[in-house]
Structure formats: structure tokens, C-alpha cells
Amino acid sequence: MGTAVSARRYSLVAIVLHWASALGVLALIGIGLTMAHAGLTPMRQFQLYQWHKSVGITVLGLTVLRFAWRLFHKPPAHPAAMPVRERRAASAAHGFLYLLLVGLPLTGWAVVSLSPFNIPTVLYGLVSWPHLPLAALVPDQALAEAIFKRVHAYGAWLLIALLVLHVAAALRHHFILRDDVLRRMMPMRGSRSVSEPLGSSR
Numbered sequence: 001m002g003t004a005v006s007a008r009r010y011s012l013v014a015i016v017l018h019w020a021s022a023l024g025v026l027a028l029i030g031i032g033l034t035m036a037h038a039g040l041t042p043m044r045q046f047q048l049y050q051w052h053k054s055v056g057i058t059v060l061g062l063t064v065l066r067f068a069w070r071l072f073h074k075p076p077a078h079p080a081a082m083p084v085r086e087r088r089a090a091s092a093a094h095g096f097l098y099l100l101l102v103g104l105p106l107t108g109w110a111v112v113s114l115s116p117f118n119i120p121t122v123l124y125g126l127v128s129w130p131h132l133p134l135a136a137l138v139p140d141q142a143l144a145e146a147i148f149k150r151v152h153a154y155g156a157w158l159l160i161a162l163l164v165l166h167v168a169a170a171l172r173h174h175f176i177l178r179d180d181v182l183r184r185m186m187p188m189r190g191s192r193s194v195s196e197p198l199g200s201s202r
């Protein structure tokens with residue numbers, strides 16, 4: 001009977017969900033900043049809002065799938081040489097990233113649902129998406145909309161800062177520490193890491 005070991009690499013499903021989310025989030029940041037600040041014509045702005053809402057709800061769906069997958073599939077362990085404080089920092093950063101990947105779509109959805117213009121959301125021009133039933137719950141709809149807008153925008157900047165950290169940490173692991181942390185999230189084969197006992201997992 002062999003000792004239980006954690007996987008060396010992320011599963012293909014986890015890898016696909018990770019990179020699809022990354023692509024979606026980058027698109028959302030680009031579209032979001034452009035539609036909110038570039039002084040577009042109302043028609044162009046409307047189109048970008050529809051794209052933003054469609055990709056944003058998709059990222060919410062991907063995040064729910066990631067949570068579900070993670071419930072049953074343990075991620076690979078941290079490298080054995082990684083100091084405890086770095087393990088904690090990595091787990092905290094990943095926790096915040098997940099929080100924002102849920103919080104940003106929900107606050108964006110709340111903004112749209114509270115807007116006095118009551119603009120329907122039709123995902124990718126195909127699927128009609130409902131508003132959250134918030135209007136009946138808040139005493140001051142305009143104030144609630146303004147608060148959610150503020151939280152959504154600040155949350156987006158926090159996400160951008162965390163993404164910079166996340167990418168910098170991945171590059172440090174790859175080019176300076178020369179371990180497997182980035183490679184095991186890549187879709188190709190060829191991990192050089194040694195499996196570690198389940199107990200040392202994050």
C-alpha cells in the first residue's frame with residue numbers, strides 16, 4: 001500500500017477554468033474602464049455595457065464551477081521549500097481573489113438591477129438575464145445604486161492590484177525560485193516537481 005500523495009499538477013478542468021477566468025477578467029477590466037471613462041457615444045457605450053455584463057456573468061459562472069470543482073479536487077501542495085509566511089500570504093491572496101471574483105459580478109449585477117433606466121441584460125445578445133430583486137428591498141434605490149457602483153469600482157481596482165501581485169509571484173516562482181508553481185498551472189505536460197504528502201497541502 002503506497003502513501004497518499006497530492007497531485008503534482010492541477011487537473012485539466014482546473015487549468016481550463018483558471019485561464020478562461022483570467023481571460024474573462026482581463027477583458028472585463030479593459031471593457032469596464034473603457035465604457036466608464038473613455039467618453040464614448042451612447043450607442044458604443046451601450047454595446048460595451050452589454051459585453052461587460054455578458055462576460056461578467058460568465059466569470060461568475062466560471063467561479064461557481066471552480067468552487068464546486070475545488071470541493072472535490074485538492075490542488076497540488078505548495079513547494080516543500082516555501083516558508084510558512086509565504087504559504088499564508090499565498091492562501092490569503094487567493095482567498096481575496098476568489099472573494100472579488102464573486103463580489104464584483106454580484107455588485108455589478110446589483111448596479112444594473114437598481115438602475116432607474118431598467119435596461120434589460122441579454123447575455124451575448126441571446127439569453128435574457130433577470131435583474132436581482134433589490135429594488136423592492138432598499139428604501140433609497142438611487143443611494144443603493146450609488147453605493148454598489150462605488151464598491152464595484154473600488155473592488156475592480158483592488159482586483160487589479162491583486163492581479164499584479166499574483167502575476168509577479170508566479171513569475172518569481174518560475175524565474176527566480178525556479179520551482180514548478182507556474183508550470184503546473186500550464187496546459188502542457190512535463191512537471192518536474194516531486195509529489196508531497198497531503199499534509200503539506202494549502
Ligand code: HEM
Pocket residue numbers: 025028029030032033036052053055056057059060100101104105106107108109110111112149152153156157159
Ligand atoms: C469579475 C467581474 C468584473 C470585473 C473585473 C469588472 C470590472 C469593472 C471595471 C474595471 C469597471 C469600471 C469601474 C470604474 O472605474 O468606474 C466596471 C464598471 C461596471 N461594471 Fe463591472 N466588472 C465585473 C463584473 C460585472 C458584472 C457581472 C456586471 C453586471 C451584470 C457589471 C456591471 C458593471 C457596470 C454597470 C459598470 C459601470 C458602473 C458605473 O457606471 O460606474 N460588472 N466593471
